[in-house]
Amino acid sequence: MRYLPHTPDEIEQMLAAVGKRQLDELFAHIPEDCRYRGDIDLPDQLSEWDLLRRFQDLGPQLSLASARAVLVGGGSYYHFVPEIVRSLAGRSEFVTAYTPYQPEMAQGTLQAIFEYQTLTARLLGMEVANASIYDGASALAEALLMALRLARKKRTVAVSAAIHPHYRQVVRTYLEPGGFRIIELPLDETGRTDLTSLPPPDELAAVALQSPNFFGVIEDMVDAAPTVHDAGALLVTCFTEPFAYGLLRSPGSCGADIVCGEGQSFGIAPSLGGAGLGMFACRMEHVRNMPGRVVGETVDLDGKRGFVLTLSTREQHIRREKATSNICSNQGLCALTAAVYMASLGGTGLRRLAKLNYDKAAYLKNGLLASGARLLYRGPTFNEFAVRMPAGFKEQRRRLMERGIVAGLPLDGFDPALQDAYLFCVTETVSRSIIDELCKEVQS
Structure with a gap:
């Protein structure tokens, strides 16, 4: 299946219309040291249905696809949808x-x-x-x-x-x-x-x-x-x-x-x-x-x-x-x-669910602090909080990931100074047993 069905003549006409001689000139504004040199090792092209099947095969390999619990917030949150x-x-x-x-x-x-x-x-x-x-x-x-x-x-x-x-x-x-x-x-x-x-x-x-x-x-x-x-x-x-x-x-x-x-x-x-x-x-x-x-x-x-x-x-x-x-x-x-x-939750339902989020997050926070974590900031929180984790947590987090628990968002990707700092979030989708399992892993 051809995804870009333009003939060489059509490409030349388009380049002439924008005042360029070849396609590479469209990327002249990108610095030389940011450009990839050489051929990219791509597989052969696939038909639309073969490509769809390929993505379906890749789907289960994504960590979140088969996760038992996601304890990550940072702007996107897992909640039950009635x-x-x-x-x-x-x-x-x-x-x-x-x-x-x-x-x-x-x-x-x-x-x-x-x-x-x-x-x-x-x-x-x-x-x-x-x-x-x-x-x-x-x-x-x-x-x-x-x-x-x-x-x-x-x-x-x-x-x-x-x-x-x-x-x-x-x-x-x-x-x-x-x-x-x-x-x-x-x-x-x-x-x-x-x-x-x-x-x-x-x-x-x-x-x-x-x-x-x-x-x-x-x-x-x-x-x-x-x-x-x-x-x-x-x-x-x-x-x-x-x-x-x-x-x-x-x-x-x-x-x-x-x-x-x-x-x-x-x-x-x-x-x-x-x-x-x-x-x-x-x-x-x-x-x-x-x-x-x-x-x-x-x-x-x-x-x-x-x-x-x-x-x-x-x-x-x-x-x-x-x-x-x-x-x-x-x-x-x-x-x-x-x-x-x-409208389905109403004011009362929203309050009860918010309280459940708050209580579960507080339970995890106390468990992590007891396991050696340190708060990044001591201000009051709702359902997510930032902590510096003890040495060895990267390996513990990997083991938890293998068991379907996504434990925290690494913050060093946002700020290099935040090494070993993670943002944890707990919503109503996370059970107490999952929280206990996470804390037990950190204590080990």
Whole structure:
């Protein structure tokens, strides 16, 4: 099967159109020392069905495919998904629906989005939520761009060093080409963000914090909000684990101006990097600068309840220079899944499940500390925490992996200074027997 069915003549025509003589010139911007020299040892080409069979054979070799338990967080979390979520979100009416460009004709889709917005706003303690963004990282970048629009002439944002490294990279990708300045705020000994070095009020547009942060530490949002506002900035908070707000105070009740983060935990299984769900909410006074779109409730000429696309400041609907974002679509099915999941649990179920996550993580933390591990930071945590493990843990982790237990996320890949440091996460999917087995292995 030919995957690139272009003839030599067609390739020459395309190269001529872009002013190149040969294909290698397309990669001239890559430094010489970064280029691979020689032929890559690739197997012979396969037909589509042979290739599919090849991937099916490789699947069981992946560590996570046959894992008994995954004790890794860092932005993607394993939670049980009730069958009602799969059943409702998998209905063909929802799966086949696309962005409603004639929105009032898609009342079912609009109502589902409206329910999602309502549940999201309640969870985050904010006045209005949009119809979702691609993922948590792009949601944070969009939130900071929104803050810069609101601040008008200010061009500086401060970002906590405890925000997920991938999120910070996406922020740089979004902001640096526009000439915006990004300041990274250090951490104190508890693992919380040190706000004592904020720039002057006439420069700072926003401060971004994550709680619980990348190291699992819960930020003191109540104290942070007045500090940020006194510095003349908006407080932007993000999250990777929304379950935390089943126990913690919502960001809105703590004084946040814009709240965003990843909603994958709400009914969306991890899948090697996707799909995700960018949750996004703000105060009503800022709604016209919020990216994406907002569905509202109304009545028709006969007085019957109906739903409309109230705000849609996307470049598909208005002039590009007036648009608040170039988001061309949203994770509609993911948002619907999250809405079904939140509605299925309700407030009581969310609290009970969050408490179970907290208790299980505390049980593992105490077991590891008793086995010789040391906390990386001593601040309070929710369902994940960072520790430095005793000597020999790499080999113990390998043995656990062979038994189907994925024990912790190595942090030295994010920071070389964090040798022997691991981020552990425990959700309701991890049994007490698994935790005991892990701790016993570490003690051996």
